[in-house]
Amino acid sequence: MEEAPDIEETFVQLVVNHQTALHAFVLALLPGHPEADDVVQEVNTSLWKKRGEFELGTNFKAWMFSVAKFKVMALWRDQKRRKVLSVPEETLNLLIDEAAEVCHGADDPRHAALRQCIQQLRPDDRSLILRCYFDGFSLQSAAEELGRKAVNLKGSLHRIRMALRVCVKRKVGLGRAMS
Incomplete structure (x- = not known):
């Protein structure tokens, strides 16, 4: 008769089997961030x-x-305290929720709708959203690169996010009405 695997051995196997998902989750929250690998190790x-x-x-x-979410949030809090990060808490929480859904493999119609809505943005708006949320630029570095004031950029990002929210709701609502 074969013995049941040791609990610690089973736990180690779970950690090893989920490393790709963990890495993807952390990178989704910290794209291009120099400390992403350190966060994975801390997790x-x-x-x-x-x-x-x-x-x-x-x-x-x-x-x-x-566990990873709390490690990333701790890093974000530290960066906010050092004035490196200036993204609103609401946006950070949305990023965490979206990354968790994507990394869990959820097939959410909002993802497809968001991709479509981003593609429909004016080129300058699309570039700004991609730069700040997907390429890992801080608000300050994006403002410097674009020759704009950070406060103006923050207002533009808010306007674009609101437009994306309306667009996604409309597309998801249309999709439900058609099915």
Whole structure:
């Protein structure tokens, strides 16, 4: 008769099997960020320290993403304190939710709608959104590169986000009405 695998061995196997998802999740939240790999290592260390809190048979990936979320939020808080990051808390929480859905493999119609809406933006607006949210530029560095004031850029980003929100709601609503 074969013995049941050791609990720690099973835990290590879960961590190893989910490294790609963890890395994708952290990179989705910190694209191009020089500390992304460090955050992944911190998450792995925390997972090991907290292994007694994880209940085998429950959703390991969700638990791992929760630990990662708090590590990323701690980094963001530190960057805000040092005035390196100036993205509103609401936006950061949306990024976390979206990254979790994408990395969980959720097939959400909002993702397709958002991609379509981004493509429909004016080229300057699309470039600004991509630069600030996908290429990892800080608000200040994007403003310097574009020769604009950071406060004006912040207002533009808010306007674009609101337009994207309306566009996504409209597209998702149309999709539901047609099905």
